[in-house]
Amino acid sequence: MSYEIKLDVFEGPLDLLLYLIRKNEIDIYNIPIALITRQYLEYLDLMKALNLDLAGEYLVLAATLLHIKSRLLLPAPEQEDGGAEDETGDPRAELVQQLLEYQAFKEAALQLDRRTLLDRDVFKRGAPPEAPPEERGEETPIEADIFTLVEAFQRMLAQLDQADLMEIDLERISLADRINEIMDCLALKRDMTFAELMDEQITRQRIVYTFLAVLELMKLRMIRVYQAASFAAIRIFIVGEE
Amino acid sequence: MEEDLAILDALIFSSETPLTVERMREILPQYDRQGILGLLKTLAEHHEARGGGFGLCEIAGGWQFYSRPDLAPWVRKLKAGRPQMLSPAALETLAVVAYRQPVVKADIDRVRGVDVGGTLKGLLEKHLVRMVGRKDVPGRPILYGTTKRFLEVFQLKDLTELPTLTELKDIQS
Structure with a gap:
């Protein structure tokens, strides 16, 4: 028997960034990079403190944010040869594009889930198989908040420490x-x-x-x-x- | 005519997967495509008028009986376990595949900003996503697309029934 454990955390670095933008009620086309970068890094610290496994992708986006911030601080390069190319675009543009794209797919995912789904909302003959009588008991999901899980995880870590001590013995x-x-x-x-x-x-x-x-x-x-x-x-x- | 309606009724009732119009025509060769579609329309209306617990729907390129969505709480009690829900990560990955197909994994990674290897494997195992070929670029990466099963699970006639992404963007702005 397996239990699915769902954590109400972010689906990735872009998800976290979108959350911060929404939380601060920021215009996505005009992101205050300094503010968002600070809050983003604070969240990474919080996730680390909670012992959540921080995937490398979160750090990649942190680096991207810092890079954009540094580019915004630099004076715009002077137009050479009478403005041959307009290369002085907003350093945030690429990130904004990525965020908009991700947001569109995130919304599309929600729309998919809102549809009438087979084996959840509608059923056809045969599948999935009917429950055998003895297994028909209500299987309720275990409810635990993130702190309960972190506590449980830390208890396990504490036990691991003891095992280490035995090896020293x-x-x-x-x-x-x-x-x-x-x-x-x-x-x-x-x-x-x-x-x-x-x-x-x-x-x-x-x-x-x-x-x-x-x-x-x-x-x-x-x-x-x-x-x-x-x-x-x-x-x-x-x-x-x- | 009445007899042919009953035959179609029996065929769809007996079919495990959505029954295609082509397959129906092989069994009832006296009808052309339009003729079969006419019968199906009448049959769907008959079931609708009956007010029973199931109805005839066009899904995934075929026709099948499905229980009424509002009766789900009772049917779920009959079926084993809780319905298998897809995680938000799986749904996002599936959405990218559905809209961008055929698509390589690297493109899904880029859109979602995370490595989708695990969720993609899960979708392949659930037969919602399949390999549709290889992209003609160095390394020949695998191209992914959605399956008939995807259409059936999400109760879509075909892929054109998906709302377009640009529509979604309009909603936001």
């Missing part, structure tokens, strides 16, 4: 230590199963070291290892001082 285990620990245990109990040797902290590293320690102790003839049957518990005995 590995340094402490050495084969010699493990051999001594096992001998100490066996001195008290005379015999133990391999599982009992693992005590409470079962990590992959500990299992490997325990296994190596047992092999080493067998080689040194300090312990004997028995198994009653295949897959039965492995019993480890200390070799008594005879």
Whole structure:
């Protein structure tokens, strides 16, 4: 079962820019670049703070905005040779064109969604299949706002941090230590199963070291290892001082 | 005449996909194109007058019965799961393909200002978009277009039924 998680964020850098233009009630043909660039960068910071994955495209548009801003600050190049070419166009023109185009398609997308849709508003015979009776329960979407999701994400990150700490722990285990620990245990109990040797902290590293320690102790003839049957518990005995 | 109306009714009822006029003519060869269209018009009127739960519609180059849109809340209860909605990103990508087809991915990327690789793949998997060829430029990039399924899902007779983008621009200004 999969859940679709929808975030009410922007569909891309152009979407964010259009939102800012609308929010500030700005004429799209006369965008105050300094104001919009500042607000755009503030939004990027906010999205970063929320740990939202910032796609590279957002940064590309930020660079474009800064580039336009710098070009607006420069004095217009002087007309050479008595104005052969009118190359002194508004540096914002290309961006405005892109915004208008995007806006048209964004509106077209909304219009598509407003149509009568198959399997949402109208149905034909056969498809999609009818729900089997046991699955007909109401499946409600999970509702969570963006902050709940960010919290959940940060909880997961916190758990990842703990996993990192465990890796640092590995340094402490050495084969010699493990051999001594096992001998100490066996001195008290005379015999133990391999599982009992693992005590409470079962990590992959500990299992490997325990296994190596047992092999080493067998080689040194300090312990004997028995198994009653295949897959039965492995019993480890200390070799008594005879 | 009445019998032929009933035959057409049965043909459309039995068809999985919108039934084309050409296919109907193969089965009822005594009619020309205009004749079939006349029958379809009468048949649609009959269903309309009956006031039943479904009607005859011309969609995606063919004819098919669809349930009445105002009855959707009840039909949805019968069908499995929630209706599959397209995300805003998918709809935007689909809109660019629909209006600009045949179109290469780079052009869709440029219009939307983001990489559309993921959404485009999703639309291909849903059979709303298909590869229609390759552009004759270096690298021969794939050209994309919409499918018959797209027309059916969005209940369009054909692509000319899409509102033109310039109309949209007029609304804004």
